[in-house]
Amino acid sequence: MENGEKAVETVVVGNYVEMESEGKDSDMKSKLSNLFWHGGSVYDAWFSCASNQVAQVLLTLPYSFSQLGMLSGILFQLFYGILGSWTAYLISILYVEYRTRKEREKVNFRNHVIQWFEVLDGLLGKHWRNVGLAFNCSFLLFGSVIQLIACASNIYYINDNLDKRTWTYIFGACCATTVFIPSFHNYRVWSFLGLLMTTYNAWYLTIASILHGQVEGVKHSGPSKLVLYFTGATNILYTFGGHAVTVEIMHAMWKPQKFKSIYLFATLYVLTLTLPSASAVYWAFGDLLLNHSNAFALLPKNLFRDFAVVLMLIHQFITFGFACTPLYFVWEKLIGMHECRSMCKRAAARLPVVIPIWFLAIIFPFFGPINSTVGSLLVSFTVYIIPALAHIFTFRSSAARENAVEQPPRFLGRWTGAFTINAFIVVWVFIVGFGFGGWASMINFVHQIDTFRLFTKCYQCPPPVMASPPPISHPHVNHTRSL
Secondary structure (H helix, E strand, C coil), rough: CCHHHHHHHHHHCCCCCCCCHHCCCHHHHHHHHHHHHCCCHHHHHHHHHHHHHHHHHHHHHHHHHHHCCCCHHHHHHHHHHHHHHHHHHHHHHHHHHHHHHHCCCCCCCCCCCCHHHHHHHHHHCHHHHHHHHHHHHHHHHHHHHHHHHHHHHHHHHCCCCCCHHHHHHHHHHHHHHHHHHHCHHHCCCHHHHHHHHHHHHHHHHHHHHHHCCCCCCCCCCCCHHHHHHHHHHHHHEEECCCCHHHHHHHHHCCCCCCCCHHHHHHHHHHHHHHHHHHHHHHHHHHHHHCCCCCCCHHCCHHHHHHHHHHHCCCCCCCHHHHHHHHHHHHHHHHHCCCCCCCCCHHHHHHHHHHHHHHHHHHHHHCCCHHHHHHHHHHHHHHHHHHHHHHHHCCCCHHHHHHHHCCCCCHHEEEEEEHHHHHHHHHHHHHHHHHHHHHHHHHHHHHHHHHHHHHCCCCCCCCCCCCCCCCCCCCCCCCCCCCC
């Protein structure tokens, strides 16, 4: 059995390593390029997963805690962290299964990035492919929209001379430069920096909130309404559903089969950031967060906060690239440009993808509530329900289970245990995440539209301070009669 597993490993990684090492020289320029640009190790994948999992959502988790209450907020983070790690594991198993089968058929993936919808197509057929493609692209589209909205929301707390809509125009142009990043293989230094920036932000929120102390008359009334409760829960479901790009990250690895536990370790690290920061901010500000979905809004303006905002903006640019790159790949394949060797031509071909993202960010600038809506309607299917069902249907026959590249862990009960967990995820997420979460998040989202209107210039901005009117000057009246 061990020899068979080694043979499978050779099949899975052979062509990819050969492709990446082909034509490389050993001069200093090439070594520097490899150091900062070409990443395919386990560590690169871990940085990519952890960096992509939490960025702007770090600022909305205290808002979710105000809706859920402290205890439910902590428990939901732990619960969805475990569920997300399991479904990321399922996606990795299905990717290795698909790639092994194809490479045994002598399929060459030179200059081709495998994506989730292709895995579904190869294992389960075109109907699964179409459903997976629709949900995955919709989620990544709105994930990119959320990053753009967050950029405008955050920069406003440094410079409020421009409204948030104008900042959205500016950052839309900045984020469009991600068309020049070829693939996840080239995010090595960006993933590392992104995680450092998020780490600073998390501990800034924690320490600044503790030093600030509780505001006078602070109240912690959550959970107070079912609508708010399930809205907060689906934002946490969204937080730990960042593995819609798992297949692309795996494909960028030298040995994709080593991905199995990477997402779990990334989630464990992310929890060390999200739990202390959300708890501390909610402890300090309580119910004030119900009307301030961005935690920066309540913290005092100083050098540390401004530095945190700048770092978060850079990280959101990186996360925008993470969310948008798979959309670039889909678009390239649609128009026949995916295997083009010219990066300039590919970059030009990618630009139309950014336009609808830009437009949607201007229409729905509801930072915070949009996370819950996307979480309930899209994330619930994209990274929870579909992977769990796909794993069940791929290995439903005894022959498929016997010939599977990867067997489920023994301590979970092998196939029986895996299928039981999958069935639980499907039922739970469909009822609680999509059902109750969809109902609550849509009510909240419609409320935001009714309150602020579409295309609002400055969502949740403080009202402008009205300057006192100047004293009325009476014109001098000449009482002397002219002769």
